[in-house]
Amino acid sequence: MEWNTKQTIHVTNGMKNQLSLIEEYLEKQAYFTNESINKSRVITILVEVFYELFVENNSRTQFQNRLNELKKIKPKDNEKLLRDIGQIRQMQDIQALITLANYQNLVQQNDYDPRKKLRSFNYGDSKEINVLMNRILQILKEDVVQAKQIKDTNQKKKK
Incomplete structure (x- = not known):
């Protein structure tokens, strides 16, 4: 046609x-x-x-x-999917920071054994794990703020 x-x-x-x-x-x-x-x-x-x-x-x-x-596809499906994606991203960030922290720890202390220092992660009552998780979440928040500042600065430079 x-x-x-x-x-x-x-x-x-x-x-x-x-x-x-x-x-x-x-x-x-x-x-x-x-x-x-x-x-x-x-x-x-x-x-x-x-x-x-x-x-x-x-x-x-x-x-x-x-x-x-x-x-x-319903609007609530999209909202749930976006929430799930956000949680997955957050867990990936946490995992990356934990991996980096473990690497740094292992490099500094050859005899460090996290199983001796921390109780079970899955049990959930470990004060050390809670402190560590809160610190990691704080670092992630600070990273988001820093990334936003960098983005804003770059946008101002372009104008």
Whole structure:
């Protein structure tokens, strides 16, 4: 099928109503505040979104299967997923700091045995482990603040 720059399409009354509702929805979105939303822009957005959701990233998935996948996604699912990802990142950071601390300790003290110094991590009542975990979390917070400061400084330099 060949497409011209200007194309006439058949739109039923139901589709006209849906397009008007989509246009109203898009006009309310902060993402589009700096641009004029008209019928042509609505169609452009629809094509871009459809392409991204169905063709570009999932070209091998059947249309109905992909549509069903997207319908299953609920906002609370995304929130839970983001929380889980945040917790995983935090645990990875903790693990990296623990590994570095262990390496530093082992280099300095050849006879250091953490099993003799600390009670079971899984038991959870070890004062030493709690102090260590709190210190690690504090270091992570300080690292986040420092990273933000560096990012802000770099952004100011670019301006």
